Amino acid sequence: MSIDSTIDGILTEFTGISLEEVQRASLMRRKDRKYVFGFLDLPSILSRVVKEYNVLDINGFRTHDYETRYYDTTNLEMYHMHHRGMANRHKIRFRKYGTSDLHFLEVKKKNAKGVTIKNRIKTQGMDASILDKEEEFLLSFSPYGRDGMELVLENSFNRITLVSHNKRERITLDYNLSFTSHLSSFQLDLPGISIAEIKYENHLAGSPFNATLRNSHITPRRFSKYAIGMALLNANLKQNRFKEKVRLVHKINTNYLQTVKP
Secondary structure, three states, X not given: OOHHHHHHHHHOOOEEEOHHHHHOOOOOEEEEEEXXXXXHHHHHHHHOOOOOEXXXXXXXXXXXXXXXXXXXXXXXXXXXXXXXXXXXXXXXXXXXXXXXXXXXXXXXXXXXXXXXXXXXXXEOOOOOOOOHHHHHHHHHHOOOOOOOEEEEEEEEEEEEEEEEOOOOEEEEEEEEEEEEEOOOOOEEEEEEEEEEEEEEOOOOOOOHHHHHHHHOOOOOOOOOHHHXXXXXXXXXXXXXXXXXXXXXXXXXXHHHHHHHOO
C-alpha cells in the first residue's frame, strides 16, 4: 500500500467538517508555528491525533490540491526583507484553494510581535496581471502596487486541514511540494518533505498536535515556502541565513528518495 493510500485511510477516521465550519477558525490574525519533517512520518503523526481534531471534507475529499503564484518587486524587496528577518514584511500571492476551486489574491504581513495578519480578496483566477480592483486591495494592505511587481515563483502541493474541536487552533499539513522559478526557469519536486503549520490565537499550551510532534522529536523552525523555494531555485540570491534550512530540505528529501528507491 502506498503512503498516500495509507494517509487516505487514516483520514477516514477523522470527523469531517465543511469549508464553512473551517472558515470560522480561519484565524486571519494569528500566531503560527511551523515544522519540517519527512513525508514518511506523516501517517504516524496523523494516526495519533485522530480523536483530537476534525478534518476539512469537501465533496468527500480530505486532501486538496493547492497552487500558488508569488509576486515580488523587480529587486525582490520582499525576499530580501524576509532573508534579513525584518519585521513588518509582506508576501503577495495568488492562490487556488484545491477542491473548492476558489481563487484569492492574498497579502500576508508579519509584524514586530510575530503575529501574522492575512487579508485577501476573491479573484476569478490566477492571471499574471494584477487588475485595478486588485491593486486597490494591495495598496490598502501593503506598501506595494502593481507597478514594478512581477511573478517570480510558483508552487503546488497537497494539503490536509485539521481544526481543533474548540475552533481555536487550525493545522495545515502540506506535502508533495513542487516549485517553479520564473527567474531561473528551474523546477524542483520535493516528494519527501512535509510541512506542518499550527495556527493559533494566544498560546499553544495544551495543543495535542504540538505535543505529538514534540514526542516525535520534531522541533519548530521558521520556514517560508516562498523564501526557501526562491533560495532553492535561484543560487545567485543572497541566502546565507537560509543555508541550514536548504540543507535540511535536501537531506530529508534525499533520505526519502533513497528509502523508496526500487
